[in-house]
Amino acid sequence: YPKMPEAHLGMAKAMELGDPEKSQAAFGEVLKVNPGSPEAALFLADQLIGSEQYDKAQATLKLALDVNSQNAKALSLLASINYLSGNKDEYNKLVQKVLQTNPGYSELYFTLADNSVSNRLYKEAVAFAREAVRIKPNDYKSMALLGVNLMRIGEEDGGRAMLDKA
Numbered sequence: 001y002p003k004m005p006e007a008h009l010g011m012a013k014a015m016e017l018g019d020p021e022k023s024q025a026a027f028g029e030v031l032k033v034n035p036g037s038p039e040a041a042l043f044l045a046d047q048l049i050g051s052e053q054y055d056k057a058q059a060t061l062k063l064a065l066d067v068n069s070q071n072a073k074a075l076s077l078l079a080s081i082n083y084l085s086g087n088k089d090e091y092n093k094l095v096q097k098v099l100q101t102n103p104g105y106s107e108l109y110f111t112l113a114d115n116s117v118s119n120r121l122y123k124e125a126v127a128f129a130r131e132a133v134r135i136k137p138n139d140y141k142s143m144a145l146l147g148v149n150l151m152r153i154g155e156e157d158g159g160r161a162m163l164d165k166a
Contacts, residue, residue, distance in 0.1 A: 008033065009040055020047060031063065038064040038071060045077050050118045054081045072098050076108045080115040106136035113145050125149040140166045 012026035024047055030040035041063040048057035058081055064074040079094035098108045113128035129146035132139050143166035150159030 009037070009043075012040070012043065016043075016047070020051070023047065031060075035063065036067055038067050038074070042071075042073050042077065045074070049077060049080055049084070049115050052084075052119070054085055057081055070097075070101055072102055072105050073107065073111070076105075076111040077115075079108065080112055083112060084115060084119055084121075104135060106132040106139045106142060108132075109135065110139070110142045110145065113142070113149070117145070117149065122149050122152040126153060126155075 008026050008030040012023045012030065015023040015026060024044060027040050027044040027047070030037055031044070034040070041060050045057040045060040045064070048054075048060060058078065061074050061078050061081075064071050065078075068074075075094050075098045079091050079098070082088075082091035082094060095108065098105055109128045109132035113125040113132065116122070116125040116128060126146060126149045129142050129149060132142035133146060136142070143162050147159045147162030147164075147166060150156075150162060152159075
């Protein structure tokens with residue numbers, strides 16, 4: 001399957017939790033075979049952000065943005081990098097860009113919350129997850145993330161209630 005990007009993509013996703021290094025290597029193979037694969041670029045960038053490799057993640061996101069400069073997921077991941085790096089002006093620009101194109105895109109705030117968790121920024125994760133749920137009240141994935149992080153910051157009743165709702 002050396003020339004089948006779909007096979008490498010499937011392998012990378014299968015190994016994501018068990019062996020992140022092998023997963024990243026498999027995604028690298030997808031990008032060698034199909035450099036324009038936005039799905040692979042997004043997935044790899046998300047992993048790189050989780051391991052605080054922001055420069056590599058940003059370069060990887062460029063691949064997805066070269067295909068579609070309005071790719072909301074890529075812009076959300078780029079917003080995460082800028083938020084976590086302390087580049088508030090660029091972060092705000094990216095958030096506005098995503099919301100101007102798609103005001104109901106709760107995934108923006110889920111992505112920001114999820115990446116905040118990776119950096120142990122639980123209060124920030126709560127704020128972002130709350131915003132995701134505000135934008136899309138039936139966003140169960142964001143509700144679950146909100147519930148878990150409410151519990152992490154000591155708001156156990158609110159966390160349990162949100163998890164029950166999710």
